[in-house]
Amino acid sequence: HGVPGALVSVVGINILNQILDATPSISTGELLNQLHRNIINALNKDSRARDSYDGMDIAVIRIDKPASEIQFSGASRPLLMCSKEKTELIRGDKYSIGGVKDLDDATSFTTHTFTVKNSSLNLYMFTDGYADQFGGPKGKKFMVKQLLTLLAESHHLPLHEQASRLEQNFDGWKQNFQQVDDVLVIGIRV
Incomplete structure (x- = not known):
């Protein structure tokens, strides 16, 4: 850019x-x-x-x-809403x-x-940097589907634990690959 x-x-x-x-x-x-x-x-x-x-x-x-x-x-970005009932x-x-x-x-x-x-609703917005990151065992992109799954599976955790899990997962995926873009994930509990 x-x-x-x-x-x-x-x-x-x-x-x-x-x-x-x-x-x-x-x-x-x-x-x-x-x-x-x-x-x-x-x-x-x-x-x-x-x-x-x-x-x-x-x-x-x-x-x-x-x-x-x-x-x-x-504008070319989604919103993920997670509750106990649905994602x-x-x-x-x-x-x-x-x-x-x-x-x-x-x-x-x-x-x-x-x-x-629902008083336990989480909202997530994110840049494309997390999903576009190359890594893993085959050097492929992480992809949006995996990010959505990761967010949905951890939405019940306190937000600071979700942030730690996202960071650990990103670092584990990226391994020794260069970071390709900015990475921003915003989680809000309503």
Whole structure:
């Protein structure tokens, strides 16, 4: 990703803060719609960044405790919800923020809304770095399916134990292979 990716990340964080300051109750889908439009406008001012940029993947959630409601929107990123009763993967939309090849003005990001009925619900968002890591006995990618299984099997543990398990598993998988990307897994117990 390099310099263009870093530039867009900084610009993206500033734009997100501006949008949320102006409209704190904005839905997650509309937040991504506005972020997308603003990133495109910002990149149009810098042709070098625009020409070398293929989009930013992001997942956002809004937790409204008084209403017992969760909103989720994703730009090429999913949300995993785990409870005692079930594990559910909610896929984000298949386009990235600012990825002008993938998204036109008529398309918008979806807001998924869920009512929280269970006091023991875990939400997970993650970058692609964990699943894309090469390693294991055959030097293959870890893959999303294995990550989802790992998260689902450990969701009942305290969050700090889940973090330790994820880190140990990642290091064990990676072995002596180079780390290929950033790795971020966010777990939230609602």
